[in-house]
Each structure stands twice: as structure tokens, then as C-alpha cells.
Amino acid sequence: xxxxxxxxxxxxxxxxxxxxxxxxxxxxxxxxxxxxxxxxxxxxxxxxxxxxxxxxxxxxxxxxxxxxxxxxxxxxxxxxxxxxxxxxxxxxxxxxxxxxxxxxxxxxxxxxxxxxxxxxxxxxxxxxxxxxxxxxxxxxxxxxxxxxxxxxxxxxxxxxxxxxxxxxxxxxxxxxxxxxxxxxxxxxxxxxxxxxxxxxxxxxxxxxxxxxxxxxxxxxxxxxxxxxxxxxxxxxxxxxxxxxxxxxxxxxxxxxxxxxxxxxxxxxxxxxxxxxxxxxxxxxxxxxxxxxxxxxxxxxxxxxxxxxxxxxxxxxxxxxxxxxxxxxxxxxxxxxxxxxxxxxxxxxxxxxxxxxxxxxxxxxxxxxxxxxxxxxxxxxxxxxxxxxxxxxxxxxxxxxxxxxxxxxxxxxxxxxxxxxxxxxx
Amino acid sequence: xxxxxxxxxxxxxxxxxxxxxxxxxxxxxxxxxxxxxxxxxxxxxxxxxxxxxxxxxxxxxxxxxxxxxxxxxxxxxxxxxxxxxxxxxxxxxxxx
Numbered sequence: 286x287x288x289x290x291x292x293x294x295x296x297x298x299x300x301x302x303x304x305x306x307x308x309x310x311x312x313x314x315x316x317x318x319x320x321x322x323x324x325x326x327x328x329x330x331x332x333x334x335x336x337x338x339x340x341x342x343x344x345x346x347x348x349x350x351x352x353x354x355x356x357x358x359x360x361x362x363x364x365x366x367x368x369x370x371x372x373x374x375x376x377x378x379x380x381x382x383x384x385x386x387x388x389x390x391x392x393x394x395x396x397x398x399x400x401x402x403x404x405x406x407x408x409x410x411x412x413x414x415x416x417x418x419x420x421x422x423x424x425x426x427x428x429x430x431x432x433x434x435x436x437x438x439x440x441x442x443x444x445x446x447x448x449x450x451x452x453x454x455x456x457x458x459x460x461x462x463x464x465x466x467x468x469x470x471x472x473x474x475x476x477x478x479x480x481x482x483x484x485x486x487x488x489x490x491x492x493x494x495x496x497x498x499x500x501x502x503x504x505x506x507x508x509x510x511x512x513x514x515x516x517x518x519x520x521x522x523x524x525x526x527x528x529x530x531x532x533x534x535x536x537x538x539x540x541x542x543x544x545x546x547x548x549x550x551x552x553x554x555x556x557x558x559x560x561x562x563x564x565x566x567x568x569x570x571x572x573x574x575x576x577x578x579x580x581x582x583x584x585x586x587x588x589x590x591x592x593x594x595x596x597x598x599x600x601x602x603x604x605x606x607x608x609x610x611x612x613x614x615x616x617x618x619x620x621x622x623x624x625x626x627x628x629x630x631x632x633x634x635x636x637x638x639x640x641x642x643x644x645x646x647x648x649x650x651x652x653x654x655x656x657x658x659x660x661x662x663x664x665x666x667x668x669x670x671x672x673x674x675x676x677x678x679x680x681x682x683x684x685x686x687x688x689x690x691x692x693x694x695x696x697x698x699x700x701x702x703x704x705x706x707x708x709x710x
Numbered sequence: 711x712x713x714x715x716x717x718x719x720x721x722x723x724x725x726x727x728x729x730x731x732x733x734x735x736x737x738x739x740x741x742x743x744x745x746x747x748x749x750x751x752x753x754x755x756x757x758x759x760x761x762x763x764x765x766x767x768x769x770x771x772x773x774x775x776x777x778x779x780x781x782x783x784x785x786x787x788x789x790x791x792x793x794x795x796x797x798x799x800x801x802x803x804x805x806x
Contacts, residue, residue, distance in 0.1 A: 321797055328776060328794075330806040393804050415797045431797075448778040450793070461782050468779045470756045472721070473805045474713070516805065525783050529750030536756060540715045552713050560721040561806040562756030562775040564782065 291317045291438040293616055294429055296416050296451055298325035300602045301586025302444035303399040304343045304609035310406035311344070312617040317436065318400060318408050319429070321415040326396030330471060330561035332599060333391065333511040333518040334494055338384040339603035343610050352398050353388035354513040355492025359485060362597065363508070363547065365499035366662035369669065370547035378491070389492050389511040389518070390602070416445070419454055419582070426455060426581030440625055441582045442612050447564045449588035457584060458574035463526045465572050465590070467506060467565040470539050471520030474555040478515045484551050485512055496597065499661030500542040504528050505651045508542050509599070510551070517552055519543060522565055524651070565601065566592035570638070570645040578626030583612045591637065595647045607637050649709035653702045659693045666693070718758040722773040730799035734771040736780070742788035743767035750783040775801055
């Protein structure tokens with residue numbers, strides 16, 4: 286066997302890759318961390334919130350040094366229809382129990398920082414390197430190819446993102462299906478920090494996170510808004526199959542959302558500075574490929590399709606970090622090369638999978654089509670009725686509310702949807 | 711500056727691209743696209759790289775955001791090759 290250049294080569298310097306590389310180097314392994322962007326984060330887009338318990342798991346000292354934007358203290362849920370909006374706003378200005386914090390983040394700075402932390406542990410970081418193929422020898426993965434260069438190692442960790450061309454090339458899983466992902470689009474809008482504080486009712490360093498339904502023309506999906514230090518991340522995630530059937534360009538639907546009077550007022554006076562798009566694993570536990578390893582190769586992060594979306598909680602980066610940590614621990618444990626894959630699965634079982642299983646059926650909620658149009662409209666109709674005064678004698682309240690409900694959905698549909706929702710959670 | 715509706719060109723103009731001239735990272739077979747009835751690419755590509763001109767699907771890779779949606783959604787395998795741009799090329803995000 287040819288001599289190995291590194292103990293491990295990690296492909297992709299996102300949250301999974303850097304968490305893995307950091308842990309491996311700290312444990313004494315020689316690690317090459319490859320990133321296809323000019324710098325880590327340069328190719329990455331996410332909604333923008335990190336639950337920081339995951340950083341603490343990797344190393345309790347990391348979160349204190351991380352370039353986090355604002356600690357999320359306001360959770361908002363918005364129901365849109367026509368020019369109307371109903372917003373539920375949950376604020377918690379307390380310290381929050383240890384390990385429950387979450388922060389808005391900007392990937393270009395977060396990912397670059399995390400990879401630099403890995404470098405400080407001894408990782409060799411090489412940006413501007415696109416891995417073209419895997420080196421396969423005697424049925425095992427022996428390294429990677431970048432152009433004409435070959436690099437060998439005991440274990441390759443594919444943290445190459447949701448499209449994971451490497452995992453596909455290794456024959457671990459087929460290409461992602463349309464029904465398994467969401468396509469996210471996002472505009473970053475610069476606004477002075479003081480204006481953000483004022484509009485969202487937060488102090489310096491505090492921020493808001495908002496999810497919105499009723500802004501997708503009935504397509505399964507929803508809007509999101511995160512306050513960064515001096516910018517706002519605004520976007521929508523769409524089910525691409527339904528978006529294709531709907532036919533209208535998703536960019537245009539997103540621009541409608543941006544200009545909705547209940548959103549436009551929050552970003553007024555701001556400057557659009559970037560537009561990005563990304564696929565998001567949507568199926569949660571059921572979307573994870575059965576095979577995440579073969580000899581010499583582990584798959585982590587978005588490449589392993591680890592994600593949780595309950596409609597209220599959207600998690601990706603934290604799970605990616607934990608999966609990267611699991612991969613690193615499996616490599617660091619004794620027990621021979623052939624056992625690395627099974628050890629990885631055992632680590633995932635210990636650190637990650639029970640959490641995903643707890644939400645395993647949540648995706649069923651998004652199978653209730655009326656959640657994306659009729660129910661937000663119904664909420665707005667009902668509240669409009671309750672707040673309307675026109676000097677005339679109002680109709681009996683309960684009778685009118687029932688009329689509002691049945692003008693949007695039949696009682697049979699309502700019962701069916703309630704049952705489906707109940708079954709999902 | 712005030713917030714306004716931005717069209718595809720205006721949105722992409724916000725981003726930094728290094729186009730690998732003459733070396734597309736995605737290959738599209740026009741003959742397959744001509745026979746495709748559903749053409750999901752037209753609606754779902756966030757960069758609007760796929761546009762209908764004179765009844766034909768035209769593909770322009772220069773403004774690609776490298777998300778993969780077209781590959782995942784392509785109905786008739788008109789996307790015959792999909793890869794990321796060569797290193798140092800493609801989009802670079804600084805604020806996302």
C-alpha cells in the first residue's frame with residue numbers, strides 16, 4: 286500500500302467538515318481540510334441561525350470566540366394572506382438556560398472562522414480546491430484527486446454538502462430527489478444596527494427570528510427572516526416539485542414576499558447586498574441515506590441529509606457539526622480501519638439520531654396543503670372580523686366565525702387535517 | 711437606497727462571479743429540452759439561468775448560484791452533466 290499523506294482528508298470546510306477536522310487535529314491526527322471556495326463559507330448559504338450547543342459539544346471554548354451575530358430572543362410566526370398579517374411574537378429576554386442559546390450567523394464569516402480554528406489545532410486548510418474524484422484501491426477509498434494530484438489518507442470524510450457528488454460517486458446513495466429537498470432563496474439586506482434594534486424591539490446583541498407561512502402561493506414552504514448585527518437575512522424555502530407545478534418563477538414569489546407591507550416596513554431604507562440560493566434537506570430522519578460509509582469513507586453534514594424542520598424550528602448547521610464530531614470520534618477510536626464506519630454509525634446513534642427520530646414524522650405536517658394558504662387566510666379573516674367596527678349590528682360572533690372557517694375549508698377537511706397534524710407530531 | 715422589487719439581473723448583480731469562460735460546469739442538451747413538456751427548470755432555478763426564448767429553453771451558466779436545483783428537478787435528463795465550477799470560479803458569497 287502506498288504511503289499516506291494524511292490520517293484524514295476532509296472534503297468541505299462547512300460546519301460538518303470543520304467540526305470534524307478540528308476534533309481530529311485536537312486528537313493528534315494529521316488532517317487535510319479541502320474547500321472548493323476561495324475561502325470557507327464563500328460557497329455557502331443558510332437561513333442563518335446556529336444553535337450553539339453544537340459548538341460546545343465540539344469544544345466548550347469555541348462559542349466564546351465565534352463570530353456570532355445576535356442572540357435570538359424573539360421568535361416570531363407570521364401568517365400572511367393578501368395585505369394582512371397575523372404575527373405571534375414570543376420574547377424571552379432572560380439569559381436562557383445554558384446550552385439553549387441560538388444566534389444568527391453569516392456563513393462567510395462563521396465558516397472562515399471555524400476553519401481557522403481547525404487550522405490553529407494543526408489542520409492543513411487548502412481553499413480553492415475542488416475534489417474531482419475519489420481514489421479507490423482494492424475496494425476501499427484510499428484518498429482523493431484534485432486535478433492531476435492524488436492525495437492519500439486512511440479516511441476521507443465527505444462533508445461536501447447537500448448535493449454530495451462524492452457520496453454519489455462512491456455509490457453510497459443515489460442523487461437527491463426533488464421531494465426530499467427545499468430550494469431556498471435569500472436576500473441579505475444591510476441596515477444600521479440601531480434601526481434593527483428599534484424595529485424588532487431588541488437591544489444590542491439581541492435579535493429576532495421569524496418564520497412566515499402564506500407567502501408561497503400555496504406551495505409547501507415558508508419564509509424566514511433573521512436579524513444579523515447590521516443586516517437582515519430574508520428568504521423563502523420552497524418545495525421544488527410544487528413550485529415547478531405552480532409555474533411562477535420562485536424569485537418573483539420571493540420578491541412579492543419582500544414587498545408585502547408587513548415585511549417591507551421592517552427592511553425599508555435598507556440596501557440589498559447579496560442574493561443566494563441553496564438546497565436544504567427537508568425529510569429529517571427519513572431523508573438520511575441508509576449507507577453513510579464504506580471502507581475509507583464517511584459522509585457527514587448536509588451530505589448525510591441531516592436536518593430538522595418542524596415548521597418552527599429549522600436546524601441544519603448544529604446537526605452538521607454534531608455529525609462531523611461523530612465522524613471524528615469514530616476515526617479517533619481504536620479498532621482498525623474496517624471498523625471506522627460502524628463506529629461512526631454508533632457515534633451518530635449516541636449523539637444525533639435519537640434527536641432526529643424524535644421529529645421523524647414532523648414532515649407529515651407539510652403534507653397538509655392548506656397550511657400554506659387557506660389556514661393563514663382563515664386566521665386573518667377571523668381576526669379582521671373580530672377587530673372590525675362599522676357601526677352596524679354585527680352578526681352573531683360564533684356563527685360568523687364558523688362561516689369564515691367554512692368559506693375556506695370544509696369541516697371534513699378541517700377534521701382530516703387536524704388528524705394528520707396530530708399524527709405527525 | 712430604498713427597498714424595491716429586484717429582477718433576476720439586478721439580484722445577480724449583487725453577487726460576485728468569476729465566470730469560467732468557455733468552460734460551462736453544467737451541460738444542457740437542447741434537443742432533450744425541446745421535447746420536454748414540463749420544463750420545471752424555468753420556475754425553480756433561483757438564478758433564472760433557464761429562460762424561454764422563442765419557445766426554446768436557453769441556458770446560461772454565468773449567473774449560476776451552484777445550488778443543484780436544476781439537476782435535482784430536471785424532468786428528462788436534459789441536464790447531462792452537473793458539477794461545481796472549477797476552483798476559483800463561480801459565485802463567491804461574502805454576506806450570506
